[in-house]
Amino acid sequence: MNGKAFQDHYPDELSHCYGCGRNNPDGHRLKSYWDGESTIARFRPEAHHVALPGYVYGGLIASLIDCHGTGTAAAATARAQGRDLGSEPPLRFVTASLQVDYLAPTPMGEELELRGEILEVSGRKAVIEVTVRAAGEIRARGRVVAVLMPEGMKSR
């Protein structure tokens, strides 16, 4: 987890995401990094991110998988194209579909470790598998199908 996070390469105007935008002071500001051929992010849920007492809210877990997935999609696409993640035009991916299997309850009070594996990368689309581990055990497994942000989305 050295160096600059994937999300810190996004241009300023595309960095307001509630899950991972550095310019969203109310958001989660998830940070994703390379770890060899896979990617990693760590996150510590806050006290209000609860589902039932003692357990982390599944919607937060889905959100983190989503953002780690789209961040990994951008980084993997940059790597496959031999270009810097921060180079123009921006590699900003959005989610086409998200699947999350909740394998075990996720205890509160633990740091979550998200690990991304690149299943497919083809320029405009990437498929990323993300596992979420807490207290040494895999708690959720997700799959993100990410697509390059449509041109029209930049203009709003």
Add this chain to the structure above:
Amino acid sequence: MNGKAFQDHYPDELSHCYGCGRNNPDGHRLKSYWDGESTIARFRPEAHHVALPGYVYGGLIASLIDCHGTGTAAAATARAQGRDLGSEPPLRFVTASLQVDYLAPTPMGEELELRGEILEVSGRKAVIEVTVRAAGEIRARGRVVAVLMPEGMKSR
């Protein structure tokens, strides 16, 4: 959307969910209701619930689908068993899996309408399809496999 929301029947000690718990002041406090044979919830995203400028954060959409799905699972199970949703033992469902397809970008500044359809209900498990509509168009479609909360989860 008359009467008491599904989530307002949950016992106090199981009402802290970040997505729909009435006892979580920092959460979304989603409220779900019957609408004939389907279920409905409405939610207005806040300014910080943004993905890219002008568009709603997909993780929020996934979270709302999740909570409307588990709420619908509880209500549908109560109805199938001919019992009141607030009766003992509590019908509190957790998510086994969540699938969301993002069909179109969701514009900010619009109320979201979530509609749940009951695909399967069998006592300990329910499968719910949830569509999310904004500005008259379906933006996302999700499927929630919900299971009755394991006994062990109550004791933490």
